[in-house]
Amino acid sequence: DEIRRKDVKVGDWVVVHKAGDVIPEIVKVIKERRDGSQQEFRMPGKCPVCGSDVIKPEGEVALRCTSMACPAQQYERIVHFASKGAMDIEGLGPAIVEKFLDKKLIKDSADIYYLKYDDVFSLENFKEKSTKNLLGAIEESKKKPLSRLLFAMGIRYVGSHTAVVLTRVFTDLDSLMHARYEEIEEIKEIGPKIAESIISFFNH
DNA sequence: TCACTTAGAACAGGGGCGCT
DNA sequence: AGCGCCCCTGTTCTAAGTGA
Structure with a gap:
C-alpha cells in the first residue's frame, strides 16, 4: 500500500x-x-521460498505463506526463539542458526536443547571456547521465565507484553496448552483474535 | 598480531492492529 | 477514537573468537 x-x-x-x-x-x-523501463511492483502469488499458496486475509495488508513446513518460516522461528527478548541465547544468531539447519543438526527450536558438544564443535570456526560459550548460553536460557518462552514460541499477537499477561493466569505451559477458548478470552487485555490465535497455535 | 566472521547494540519511525 | 503493542526496516560501530 x-x-x-x-x-x-x-x-x-x-x-x-x-x-x-x-x-x-x-x-x-x-x-x-523515468525512461519507460520501470516496472510496476507486484506482490508474489506464491511463497517465493517454498512455492506454497499465499493468503491475504480480508481487510488485512500482509500476505502470508500458508505452509507450516516452509523452510523460511522454520528458520525465522528459530532465529526469533533464540533472540534477545525471547530466550536470549547469546551466540545463536541468524548465521549460526543457518549452519545448524544446513547440517541438519536441528529442525526446530526444541532441537537446540539436544545439541551435543560435538555437534557444536563440528561447525566451521567453532573450537573449544566458542563451543563452551554457546552450550553455556543454551543452558542459561533454561532459567528464563515462562513468559519469555511463550514469547519465544512465536504465537501471532503474543508479543512480550501479552506473554506476561498470559502467565499471570497460566503459571505453566501445560495449562495454557489445554485451556479452552473462553478461559483465555476472558483475561483482561486478551480479545477474541488473540485467544483464537493461541488456540489454533496449540492445535497444530 | 592481523584479517576475517559473526553477533549485537543503538537508532527513528510508522503501518497495522487489538483493546478499552 | 485513542492508546499501546507488535513488528519491521538498514546502517554503522564494537566486541569476541578463530585461523593463519
Missing part, C-alpha cells in the same frame, strides 16, 4: 532521507528520470 501511495516502481530513482540517523525512508520518486 505504501508503494502504491508513493507510486514507486522497480528501477525508479528516488530521494531517500534518513529518518533519524539510521532508517532510510523514501521521500519521493524522481519521475523525470
